[in-house]
Amino acid sequence: MKIIESKICELTGIKYPIFQGGMAWVSEAKLASAVSNAGGLGIISAMNANAEYLREQIRKCRELTNRPFGVNIMLMSPFAEEVARVVIDEKVPVVTTGAGTPGKYLPQWLEAGITVIPVVASVALAKRVERMGAHAIIAEGAESGGHVGELNTMALVPQICDAVSVPVIAAGGIADGRGIAAAFMLGARGVQCGTRFLSAVECQIHENYKKKIIEAHDVDTIVTGKTLGHPVRALKTPFTRKFAQMENDTTITPEQIDQFGAGALRRAVQEGDEQMGCYMAGQSAGLVTKTQTVKEIIEEMMQQACALLNQ
16 A cells, blocks of 8 residues: 655654544543554543553553554643643653643753644644644644534635644544545645544443444534533533533523533543433544444555545
C-alpha cells in the first residue's frame, strides 16, 4: 500500500497521518499503544485525572509500544498544572490540548522538546496558538463527539489552512478513507478520529457502548449543553433527552443541570448504564458498522484514502 506523504508524519515520526482522539475515560494506554503500533498516533487522555493516573498510563503505554504517542491535556482540568509537568518529566513526544488556550504551558513544553498540537474550533484561535509556537493545529468541526464548536469540518478546515502556515489536522466526522481523502483535498495534512476507534477490539469501553455505536444511524446524535456554555455531542439516549428537556425548562437552574450530568460519561464507559450514561459520539457513528482491531481500522482507512487520492 502506498503511504500518503505528509508533514504530520515527518513532524511526529508516525507512519500514517492518523491521530486517535483524546477521549476522556476512553483513550487509555491500551488503545493508544495499539494505534501507535499500527502506524498512527495513539493519544492518552489526561481528562480530569491527577498526575499519578497520567504517569501510570504513560508508563504502561511505553511497555506496550516503542512508537511515538501523545497525551491530550484538557486545560480546564483542576489538575492541568500538574499533568502539564508530568508530560515533561516523562518525556512525552507529543501533546495535544483542548478546552482552552495552552499559552501558560507552551514555553516549558517547547523548551522540553515536546511537539505541541492544540485542538481549535475557530480561525482566530488557530492564529493565536500558531503565534504562541504550536507545531501544528487540529481543526475540529462540530460533527465530532464530545465538546464541540460552531463550525462544521468542511467549512472550518480550509479556512484554518488558509490562515496559518503550520500543518493542519482535520477532525470531526472522519471515519473512513473518504473522509481522509476529503480532508487532504481541503488542505489538511492529517486527520484525527475518535468515534471510529470506539468500536475497536482494543478499546476498553463497555460492550453496551460499542453496541450503541455500531447500531447508530445518521441522525442518532444530539448536542446538549449549549445553554451552559459547553455544548457536547452524544448519542440520543434517555439521559441526553432528559438533559435537553432540563435545558429548556426555565424553572431548572444551570447548577441543577450540571449536577444531573455529573459522572454520566464514566457511567457509559465503565458501566454501560443505559439510562443515565452519556455515550459521546460524533455524527460519523453511522459509518461505524463493525468491530475490528485497530490495525484493521487504520489499514482499511488508508487503503481507501490512497485509492481515492491516486485517482
